[in-house]
Amino acid sequence: MSITQSTDTAGTKQDLVRRRDRNGTMAATSVLYAVLIALAIVYIFPFLVQVATSFKSETEAAQSPVSLVPQVWTTAAYRGLFAHSDFPVWFKNSAIVTVCVTLGRVFFDSLAGYALARLHFRGRGVIYAGLIAVMSVPGVVLLIPKFLVLNQVGIYDSYTGMIVPLLTDAAGVFIMKNFFESVPISVEEQARIDGAGTFRVFWSIVLPMSRPALMTIIILSFQGSWNELSHFIVSTQSPALTTLTKGVASLASGQLGGPTQYPLKLAAAALMTVPVAVMFFIFQRRIMNTTEGAVKG
Amino acid sequence: MSANAVRSRSGIHGHETASGWLFTGPVLFLLGLFLVIPVLMALWVSFSDWGGRGSPFSAGVHFIGFDNYSKLLAGGGLAEQDFGTSLRNNAWYVVLVVPLQTALSLFLAVLVNRAVLRGRGFFRTAFYFPSVTSSVAITVLWLFLFSSTGSVNKLLSYIGITGPNWFNEPSGILHDLLGVFGVQNGPAFLTGGTFLGISWWDWLAGPSVAMSAYIIMGIFTTSGTFMLLFIAALQNLDRDVTEAAMVDGANGWQRFWQVTLPQLRPTLFTVLTLGLIGCWQVFDQIYTGTQGAPDKTTLTPAYLSYQAAFQDQGWGQGAAIAFILFVIIVFFTLFQRWVLRERKVSRRKMRPYLSVGTGSSGVPAGAAAAGQPPAPDGERQ
Numbered sequence: 001m002s003i004t005q006s007t008d009t010a011g012t013k014q015d016l017v018r019r020r021d022r023n024g025t026m027a028a029t030s031v032l033y034a035v036l037i038a039l040a041i042v043y044i045f046p047f048l049v050q051v052a053t054s055f056k057s058e059t060e061a062a063q064s065p066v067s068l069v070p071q072v073w074t075t076a077a078y079r080g081l082f083a084h085s086d087f088p089v090w091f092k093n094s095a096i097v098t099v100c101v102t103l104g105r106v107f108f109d110s111l112a113g114y115a116l117a118r119l120h121f122r123g124r125g126v127i128y129a130g131l132i133a134v135m136s137v138p139g140v141v142l143l144i145p146k147f148l149v150l151n152q153v154g155i156y157d158s159y160t161g162m163i164v165p166l167l168t169d170a171a172g173v174f175i176m177k178n179f180f181e182s183v184p185i186s187v188e189e190q191a192r193i194d195g196a197g198t199f200r201v202f203w204s205i206v207l208p209m210s211r212p213a214l215m216t217i218i219i220l221s222f223q224g225s226w227n228e229l230s231h232f233i234v235s236t237q238s239p240a241l242t243t244l245t246k247g248v249a250s251l252a253s254g255q256l257g258g259p260t261q262y263p264l265k266l267a268a269a270a271l272m273t274v275p276v277a278v279m280f281f282i283f284q285r286r287i288m289n290t291t292e293g294a295v296k297g
Numbered sequence: 298m299s300a301n302a303v304r305s306r307s308g309i310h311g312h313e314t315a316s317g318w319l320f321t322g323p324v325l326f327l328l329g330l331f332l333v334i335p336v337l338m339a340l341w342v343s344f345s346d347w348g349g350r351g352s353p354f355s356a357g358v359h360f361i362g363f364d365n366y367s368k369l370l371a372g373g374g375l376a377e378q379d380f381g382t383s384l385r386n387n388a389w390y391v392v393l394v395v396p397l398q399t400a401l402s403l404f405l406a407v408l409v410n411r412a413v414l415r416g417r418g419f420f421r422t423a424f425y426f427p428s429v430t431s432s433v434a435i436t437v438l439w440l441f442l443f444s445s446t447g448s449v450n451k452l453l454s455y456i457g458i459t460g461p462n463w464f465n466e467p468s469g470i471l472h473d474l475l476g477v478f479g480v481q482n483g484p485a486f487l488t489g490g491t492f493l494g495i496s497w498w499d500w501l502a503g504p505s506v507a508m509s510a511y512i513i514m515g516i517f518t519t520s521g522t523f524m525l526l527f528i529a530a531l532q533n534l535d536r537d538v539t540e541a542a543m544v545d546g547a548n549g550w551q552r553f554w555q556v557t558l559p560q561l562r563p564t565l566f567t568v569l570t571l572g573l574i575g576c577w578q579v580f581d582q583i584y585t586g587t588q589g590a591p592d593k594t595t596l597t598p599a600y601l602s603y604q605a606a607f608q609d610q611g612w613g614q615g616a617a618i619a620f621i622l623f624v625i626i627v628f629f630t631l632f633q634r635w636v637l638r639e640r641k642v643s644r645r646k647m648r649p650y651l652s653v654g655t656g657s658s659g660v661p662a663g664a665a666a667a668g669q670p671p672a673p674d675g676e677r678q
Contacts, residue, residue: 029413036408040423043517047426049448050438065441065448112324121317127325134328137336138626140578140599141619144606145335148342152352153330165331168324198316227431229581234607245433249585252437262441269434280429284422 054078054267061262077263078271086239087268090247094226094272097162097243101225104167106217110210112168113176114202118185135170139230147234161235162243166225172217179213180206219283223276244272343616353612365617373494376614381493383596389504390597391576394515399568402520403561406527407553421528425521432581435518440464440586443510463510467592469502470509505594511582519575523568530564531557566637570630577626598622 048068053061054077056070064071081087115121116128146165147156155161187209191201207214229245236242242250248268338353346361347353369380409420427435442448443463450460482488483498490497504512534557542556558565580599583589589596589604598618606615 025413032408032411032414036414036420039405039408040420043423043427043521046438046442046448046517049442053441061441062446064451065446066451108323108327112321115317115320119313119317119320121314123314124317127321130325131328134332136627137332138574138578138623140580140602141339141623142332142335143580143599143603144342144612144616144619145339146331147607148338148353149331149335152338164327168327170324170328173324198313198320202320223429227433229431229433229584233584233603245431245581248437249433249581252433252440252585253588260444262444265437266441269437273430273434276429276431277426280426284418 050266050270054263054270056263058261058263062260077267080264081267081271085251085268086242086247087271089240090242090244091271093162093241094244096159097166097228097232098222098225100163101166102218102221104163105169105172105221106214108168109172109217110176110207110214111202112173113178114180114206116173117177117180118188119198131170131173135174143230143234146231150235157236157238157241159241162232162241165235166228166231169221169224172220175216175220176210176213179210183209215283219279222279226276248272339616339619342612343620345613347612349606349610349612361613365613366621368614369617369621370493378494379593379596379601380598380618381495382593383598383601384493385495385500385502386504386508386594387577387579387597387599390508390512390515390579391573393504393512394519394576395569395572397512398516398520398523398572399565401516402523402568403527403565405520405524406531407557409524410528410531421524424524427518428521430518432518433585435514436582436585439510439514439582461506464507464587465591466506467594469499469505469594471501471503473506474503505591507587507591507595511579511586511595514582515576515579519572523572526564526568527561530561534560562637566634569633569637573629573633574626577622577629598625 049066052068052070053065055073055075056064057072057074057076060071116124150156150161150165155164188201188205191205192198196205227245228243229249232241232243232246236246248265251265251268342353343365344360344362345353345358346364347358351357368374368376371377405424408414409417409424414420444450445460445462445465447463449463453460483496483501487498487501488496492500538560539552539556542552547555578599579597580603583595583597583600584603587595589600599622602615602618602622604615605611605618
């Protein structure tokens with residue numbers, strides 16, 4: 001009954017609004033675009049400068065820091081990066097950690113999320129409350145504590161110490177839990193009545209259905225572990241285990257007093273951005289909606 | 298889930314207790330081992346004189362009560378002064394970044410969300426991209442942009458301004474501003490008293506020029522993330538209320554402040570809280586960039602905690618700083634929750650609207666304040 005009413009009134013309302021706004025609309029739209037374009041330039045320009053500078057020579061970088069086209073193109077920065085630094089090692093380490101962490105989170109987060117959403121067991125409420133509490137611990141408080149435990153357990157300065165502590169995150173568990181609660185339970189119940197075990201149901205029926213949520217977890221943990229710095233500072237010391245974030249950070253703060261080497265540093269920063277940028281442009285739509293889902297959870 | 302419910306459903310869900318714990322087991326184990334136990338261990342270390350050698354639980358390590366904490370809060374020495382400095386720096390960072398990034402992200406969201414806009418996807422992508430990149434990469438970029446011969450100073454030179462050597466300039470920007478008016482030294486009542494080893498005059502110095510570059514970076518990198526949250530919230534708004542306000546003659550400006558913003562309160566709370574929590578944890582940028590320099594004006598509690606423990610072997614003190622920081626973050630989060638709590642609208646203010654009975658669960662208070670007398674509601678005649 002209210003449907004017809006509301007469409008009627010919507011019509012008159014829009015007429016009213018249209019009449020009032022017509023004069024100002026053109027001007028307002030132009031201003032809107034002008035502001036947006038100006039802001040977009042502010043947001044994009046730094047990255048263009050970064051890429052351009054990485055192809056400049058040291059002197060040119062200092063002399064014309066805003067030009068977007070190098071007068072003399074040179075790949076010296078990139079060659080230097082691969083020839084005279086451990087950049088390939090850092091890249092390899094970051095890749096290893098990111099792949100392991102992402103696989104681990106997909107499995108463990110969905111397993112726990114499924115249990116919290118679907119299984120009825122004593123202690124579920126306690127676990128749920130505990131996860132909420134854990135999520136509210138600020139990460140920076142954990143720098144020293146993590147080092148203490150890694151040391152005590154004997155996995156300091158090893159891949160194990162770099163990967164295992166990152167294998168799970170409470171936020172991911174919540175994303176999966178929310179997702180499972182939003183899908184109908186009937187299919188699973190059917191399989192269960194047919195005699196399938198809980199893990200079997202989870203593995204061969206539930207997981208294949210949860211691709212959207214799993215993609216969210218993959219994107220978040222890829223981005224999170226690729227960009228992670230503080231955990232690797234407190235869990236490793238040997239050069240062979242340095243990741244990109246730690247390596248590039250040492251490059252940035254390193255050669256004080258010497259030449260500034262801005263093209264080299266910017267080349268390193270640009271290269272380390274490529275994988276997340278590619279990820280970003282492939283999954284753009286999903287990423288933009290990911291943040292929303294993550295926080296609503 | 299009450300115990301009763303568990304029992305009554307034990308027919309089909311009988312074996313679920315075992316699987317439930319098995320499924321959540323890995324997560325519980327990992328979070329327990331790498332989060333709960335570490336925090337407890339660090340809590341112990343913050344009350345001990347452990348120097349970094351051997352286990353903190355070995356016989357040679359002693360319980361020293363609140364010594365580590367009191368050195369930071371009332372020691373009168375370098376430790377207190379450094380801690381005070383780091384709190385000062387970080388407090389200015391928070392005071393500037395949190396409101397500015399919230400306002401900017403809301404502004405971006407409102408612009409991008411305009412109905413007439415073409416190319417919405419492009420603008421959204423442009424504003425969000427900085428949030429995807431790592432803080433290390435952005436800091437490296439910033440070190441170049443804000444270097445003495447960098448892009449920012451070049452751009453400033455076009456309009457006749459000689460830019461500072463940003464990351465090497467320790468003077469506070471408020472002091473600089475006062476210096477323009479010839480004020481070089483603070484009044485005695487400010488320079489005389491001290492708090493945490495820093496004079497009140499120095500507390501009010503404002504962020505240093507170096508810290509200001511970080512502040513701009515903080516706003517630049519996080520506004521995109523929060524913009525997405527605001528866009529999502531704007532798209533879920535109750536359109537009826539906005540249209541009703543339009544019919545009542547509220548202009549765009551009034552509609553935004555009196556109708557839209559009150560409805561965004563939950564998102565606003567989320568953004569402010571996340572911003573506050575994040576801003577008190579500035580670490581990556583400082584580690585990559587200035588490492589506290591120049592003149593300790595970019596020192597933050599998070600970085601100081603790391604430095605005290607890992608570089609100066611003052612593990613108890615580093616842990617103590619971390620826990621004080623923890624308390625600060627929890628305090629401000631609760632405070633913010635209290636400030637932004639849902640206030641009840643008084644019955645007197647509500648009365649004109651109660652009889653109309655629009656039934657929409659929107660915000661009568663918002664519509665009421667839209668500046669128009671409660672016209673006989675055109676909608677439901």
